[in-house]
Amino acid sequence: MQHNYEYVCCGSGSSDVWKNFKHVLVDELQSDYVACLSCWRVITYKKKDGTKGMHSHKCTESEKKPTQQKISAFVDRRSVPQHAADHLKTELVKFLAKDIRPFSAVTGIGFQSFCQTLVNYGARYGQFDVTKALPDRTTIARHVPEVVTKAQNDVRQQLAKCEHIALTSDGWTDDYRKIAYVTVTAHFLDHEMNLKSCVLNTGSVEEKKTAQVLGNVVQQVAADFGVDLKKVTVVTDNAANMVAAFRDKCCRLSCFAHCLNLVVTDMLLIDNNDFQTMLTGCKSLVRHFKHTGLQQKLKKTLKQECPTRWNSTYAMLESILEQYEEVHEILNARKELRFLYAVDKDVLSAVVSFLIHFKSASEMACCDKKPTLHLVVPLHHRLLTSVCADRDDDHPVVSDLKAKGRTGLTTKVRLETRHDVAAFLNPCMKGLHFVPAARKKAALESVRKLMLEETDDQSPTDLAADDVTEVTHCRL
16 A cells, blocks of 8 residues: 655744654555654654654765864864963962962952963963063053942942842951041942942941941942832841931841851850860960961861951861861870870860861851852751750750850841841742741731832733732742
């Protein structure tokens, strides 16, 4: 029995692969086969299986056709040969040694960008003498104002396109010159919904840092970049002058990581002789290793506590615990075990195991690449109800630390409705099971209010009624 075969195009497919295939008709009925337009080889196709078979088809006719290599195949190399990479490492070592630079210099974004610029110019203009191309340091210094002005204008243009902006501000004092500084940083989402941050200004403050002075400094910086302070949220520490500086001016939130640092600082001041003796002994031990050059005998250096650096006490205790046996061996060989007598390993291990939870929480909250507001409430709840909960097998020192921690988490961490709303809007936490009923109710009311405000902002002619819920959900 003879059959009549035909080939017809199928324009319904959305994939580009359909440009190279036709459906096979048998007696004017569509079959489960398609034919390649180059080699006319027939392969199986079923709509439920998709176009995987067509994508994997290797056409014998197209393979026979000679293809000319593009010029990019010769010049667009994404990596250098191994011998070139080895030579590059040698030259970097020489650079660090001759200019007395730290190893981290080669990991800087600015350094890598400058190197890439030199490579691009070499590819465009050929080999050239960098000593003649690089400007003098005086020329560079004179060029700084122009670069700063251009960068400020670029930031102004970015911020002008943003509907929602947040600011963070902090101050510190240069102990050597006794000059006070205040930094203002902007955080915003670009057109691709990537969280960006940029320092708007770091300037000295000659007057006393009162609430009015700090508020005026931040307001002037915001105005210079076209930001209305009434429409932004400002995140600061819990200092009284910072809290008062933005009262009735804008929405202000306390930095959760800073609050945790205050809680840990209070915990480390507990009235427990065993803990304070161990802490003092650890400081003396690290100081002794630094002054005598014994650090070189360890695989990792012992870290010293720095009062102004977050988690530095944990870093010191953890560095000693991790190398306790090596430290003991070195001191024993020098007959200096007296430096280790005050460091009880059991107490050290128990304290490190407890403090690591606060370190992890502060690191999760400190992130400038993605939002973290929704993490504040669950992190606070976990620290308060789980980490600081008493257990029968707790070391007495840890029990005292937990009691102090519970007090600090209750009094020093300031949770607001915005924190609960942020947690609610996270799909993983929308139940808010860890939030008291009153706070949960307030959060839901705030969300409803936001949705109503968003609905009122939409023009009836631009937005259909059926789309309101979907749009407001996305904006929230």
